[in-house]
Amino acid sequence: MSIRPSFAQPVALDKAYRLLNHGPTVLVSARHDAQDNVMAAAWSMPLDFDPPKVAVVLDKSTWTRALVESSGRFALSVPTVGLAAMTVGVGTDSARQVADKLARHGVHGWRPEDDPDAPLLVAGCAAWLLCDVCVEPHNQQAHDLFIGVVRAAWADERVFSGGRWHFEQAPQALRTLHYVAGGQFYATGESVRV
Amino acid sequence: MSIRPSFAQPVALDKAYRLLNHGPTVLVSARHDAQDNVMAAAWSMPLDFDPPKVAVVLDKSTWTRALVESSGRFALSVPTVGLAAMTVGVGTDSARQVADKLARHGVHGWRPEDDPDAPLLVAGCAAWLLCDVCVEPHNQQAHDLFIGVVRAAWADERVFSGGRWHFEQAPQALRTLHYVAGGQFYATGESVRV
Numbered sequence: 001m002s003i004r005p006s007f008a009q010p011v012a013l014d015k016a017y018r019l020l021n022h023g024p025t026v027l028v029s030a031r032h033d034a035q036d037n038v039m040a041a042a043w044s045m046p047l048d049f050d051p052p053k054v055a056v057v058l059d060k061s062t063w064t065r066a067l068v069e070s071s072g073r074f075a076l077s078v079p080t081v082g083l084a085a086m087t088v089g090v091g092t093d094s095a096r097q098v099a100d101k102l103a104r105h106g107v108h109g110w111r112p113e114d115d116p117d118a119p120l121l122v123a124g125c126a127a128w129l130l131c132d133v134c135v136e137p138h139n140q141q142a143h144d145l146f147i148g149v150v151r152a153a154w155a156d157e158r159v160f161s162g163g164r165w166h167f168e169q170a171p172q173a174l175r176t177l178h179y180v181a182g183g184q185f186y187a188t189g190e191s192v193r194v
Numbered sequence: 195m196s197i198r199p200s201f202a203q204p205v206a207l208d209k210a211y212r213l214l215n216h217g218p219t220v221l222v223s224a225r226h227d228a229q230d231n232v233m234a235a236a237w238s239m240p241l242d243f244d245p246p247k248v249a250v251v252l253d254k255s256t257w258t259r260a261l262v263e264s265s266g267r268f269a270l271s272v273p274t275v276g277l278a279a280m281t282v283g284v285g286t287d288s289a290r291q292v293a294d295k296l297a298r299h300g301v302h303g304w305r306p307e308d309d310p311d312a313p314l315l316v317a318g319c320a321a322w323l324l325c326d327v328c329v330e331p332h333n334q335q336a337h338d339l340f341i342g343v344v345r346a347a348w349a350d351e352r353v354f355s356g357g358r359w360h361f362e363q364a365p366q367a368l369r370t371l372h373y374v375a376g377g378q379f380y381a382t383g384e385s386v387r388v
Contacts, residue, residue, distance in 0.1 A: 021236050022372035022380055023217015042215050045239045047251060047337055055249065055339070057241060081386055088388045139333070143241055143341070145249070165374055178216035178372070178382065180359055186216055188372065189383020192275055194282045 004110050005123065008154045015163040016153040017046035019078060019127040020054060022165070022188060024176040025087065027077040028056060029109070029119035030067035036120050038107050039064040040091030042179040044076065052150040054131060059144055063095040068133060069140075074148060075119035077109070078127040081187050082173040086124075088183050112152065126176050127155040167191070198304050202315075202322065202348045209357040210347040211240035213272060213321040214248060216359070216382060218370040219281065221271040222250060223303070223313035224261035230314050232301050233258040234285030236373040238270065246344040248325060253338055257289040262327060263334075268342060269313035271303070272321040275381050276367035280318075282377050306346065320370050321349040361385075 011019065020026070023045070029038045043057035054076065058065040068074045079087045089105035098104060109120035112130070121128040131148025139145040155161075159170045167175050167188055175187040205213065214220070217239070223232045237251035248270065252259040262268045273281045283299035292298060303314035306324070315322040325342025333339040349355075353364045361369050361382055369381040 018375060022374055023219070023236070023239075025217070042217070043239045043241065045217075045237045045249070045251070047237065047339065053337075055239070055337075057239070084386050085388045143247075143249075145241065147337070163375075164378075165380070167380070172384070175383065177386065180216055181212060181357075183388040184358075185386040185388075186359070186361070187383040187386050189369065189381040190366070192278050192371065192379040192381050194279045194377040194379075 002110055007157050008128065009157045011153040011155050011160070012163070013052050013150060013153065014050060016052040016129060016150045017049055018163060019129060019153060019155060020044060020046045023178060024078050024188065025179040025185065026056070027079055027087065027090065027122050027125065028058065028064055029075040029077065029122065030064050030071055030073065031117060031119045032067040032071040035067065036102060037064045037067055037095045038090050038102060038120060038122060040087045047147060053134065054129065054148045054150060056146050056148065057144050058146050068146060072133045073119055074131050074133065074146070075121055076129045076131065077122035077125035078176050079122070080124060080126050080173060081175050081177060083124050084177060084185055087177060126159050126174060127153070129153045196304055199317065201351050203351045205347040205349050205354070206357065207246050207344060207347065208244060210246040210323060210344045211243055212357060213323060213347060213349060213354070214238060214240050217372060218272050218382065219373040219379065220250070221273055221281065221284065221316050221319065222252065222258055223269040223271065223316065224258050224265055224267065225311060225313045226261045226265040229261065230296060231258045231261055231289045232284050232296060232314060232316060234281045241341060247328065248323065248342045248344060250340050250342070251338050252340050262340060266327045267313055268325050268327065268340070269315055270323045270325065271316035271319035272370050273316070274318060274320050274367060275369050275371060277318050278371060278379055281371060320353050320368060321347070323347045
């Protein structure tokens with residue numbers, strides 16, 4: 001797949017933080033010099049509303065981090081229950097050791113039509129955020145912390161519309177994931193309204 | 195309540211990151227000069243394993259942030275479904291305007307026995323992390339980002355034991371919360387194993 005799926009609808013930038021506000025595990029993608037990689041990250045969060053910023057921890061050992069540093073960009077894709085095995089797979093294998101990592105784990109995706117060098121937006125995810133790195137050498141070196149300015153965002157309209165998640169009306173396989181350890185996640189659960 | 199509840203058991207520091215790994219909303223507490231405050235924060239994450247560190251975003255307008263800056267400490271408490279209304283309450287009201295904020299929202303808690311000036315560990319939560327601020331003026335000023343080194347951690351043994359969450363065996367009211375917006379959360383949901 002290389003074209004945006006029809007159910008992936010743009011999200012207004014002032015609502016982009018809501019895609020991460022509930023603390024889901026994410027996939028981090030980067031592309032440089034025609035090389036793509038994707039890894040999993042449990043440690044990410046929104047950092048600002050306007051302009052929308054995100055923070056994500058990328059270990060120095062990862063090839064994705066090298067691509068992020070070279071290209072100055074990354075994407076976050078928010079995986080679903082249906083992608084739990086892929087998420088563990090790309091979070092375990094390194095492209096430094098496993099040359100066909102993305103193919104092995106069945107990672108496919110799309111890119112904005114006018115941006116063929118964008119990081120891969122992973123198919124089957126519930127939301128996507130395309131970010132430019134806000135370069136901060138101290139944070140990157142001392143804390144492995146990368147800050148991104150969100151330039152565009154999309155979400156699967158079956159679970160996110162009108163600036164809100166609506167998991168109740170969709171199959172369980174479209175719920176987002178919250179990683180614990182050792183191949184175990186919790187799915188996003190019941191809605192609680194105050 | 196001022197004594198640690200019997201079900202609040204210590205968590206080994208090398209497992210403390212797991213208390214936040216699944217992306218729950220947290221309560222942030224601080225105490226300075228015998229003044230306590232508690233606020234809610236959806237934007238927090240683990241930042242390191244060893245020593246365990248956490249990151250949390252604290253807006254400049256908050257009184258809790260002022261207490262954190264004065265005391266150099268904060269605590270994170272991980273609220274449960276049973277505390278959803280309190281969590282919205284302390285996330286909405288500011289102690290700058292509402293002098294009896296904690297009493298109004300029924301916030302009670304405990305402190306380590308040998309540390310009477312510790313930030314409040316909020317009763318009814320599922321886990322607690324006591325942190326020293328790792329002072330970083332740029333992050334605090336530019337990003338409202340505070341980094342804490344976790345000095346001690348506890349969890350409710352009914353939902354966390356052996357270094358893992360076990361929500362399946364406990365009442366729904368003990369599940370943790372993931373904030374969306376406008377008084378809506380998602381509870382931590384079904385376990386998904388790969």
